[in-house]
Amino acid sequence: MTERVILEPGMPAPEFSLTDQDGNVLSLADLRGTRVIVFFYPQAMTPACTMQACEFQESTEPFEAAGFRVLGISRDDVEKLKRFADRDSIEYPLLSDPDTEVHRAYGAFGEKNSYGRIVEGVIRSTFVIDSEGKIEHALYNVKATGHVARVRKLLSV
Template sequence: MSERLQPGDTAPAFTLPDADGNEVSLADHKGRKVIVYFYPAALTPGCTKQACDFTDNLDVLAAAGYDVIGVSPDKPEKLAKFREKENLKVTLVGDPSKEILEAYGAFGEKKLYGKVVTGVIRSTVVVDEDGKVEHAFYNVKATGHVAKILRDLSIEA
């Protein structure tokens, strides 16, 4: 079971392929705040709702100084289909090895329909300009999560 991150921890560095196969690194965003959210699978109802909510609020988040990166175990080809089908503007990266998901505490045991399974734990980590964890939210709901983040970060939509 991977350790959950706490505020003040250094956010694990990563470089992962985006929907176009280009490498995206957390280090590319130094000097900006980054919302890194982890979701189980592209093209599923809950993950689609969450990605659309982030896309709908991208301008508000960007104006408040936040970049957004969505991470799932999907390969770039599936991420590209997801982006095209749902007209997503959020940066999506794939972590098929699940190494980064584990480093962020977003992969492990969870309850699914009353059963304990191992998989992606829907999570969001807010990283500050210096690469430190500002907030870490685990076991979040897909619906209403972006609105909650806006409230928690005191961002006016």
Template structure:
């Protein structure tokens, strides 16, 4: 079983490459709230639904002081294709070594079609302005998750 972050924990720091090739660190968001969501693979049906839902909610989330960042093991080039194909406006980060995903408890054993496998655990984290975990959700569903997140954050 991988670690599970809890509210109040210090969010593990990271520096990853985004879909444009630029480095992005958790420290870049200091003073703002950031929603980090982990997803298994760009351009798959569930991940596309989730990314499009975050894109559709981005203006509202940003208006409430939240940045949104998706993280997957995909290469920056794959993420750029994903962004372009689906007209995504959220930031996408590449974690090919799965170090950040592992540190957040979003990579490890999970069930896939009844079998236990190693993989990305679809998860969402809200990191507050001071770099602390405000919320952590594991094993979320792709469909409907963003609407539930907005309700949980009191935005709807």
């Protein structure tokens, strides 16, 4: 098992280019000059992930007004992300990382405690990246419930 990366404020955010629910490739480098909120979630269309994604959708307007772009990343394939976005009216990019390469670069995949057992999987995490591509906040092992409100408070949005 490889050592899990832990990102900290001031570190460069790992670059990525991933496909969104509409088949468009989005690169972090394309968003330079904008502050970005990237959240990693375990699986589209599950109750906790749906709640979290919908809470981000409900906060998209205030985040954008404050200069932030929201991106969600999961291991789901593009077709499932499209169904998820359509079903739940999610308008921000949902990015597909099926091989977990980007998850691992951000430390959002690895060993975790799941109901008392140590398993390998997605670690629900959120990152705020500044306009120059550096980590502003790295939030690991977050709970789906109330998380978006916590991020809004942290960023004064």
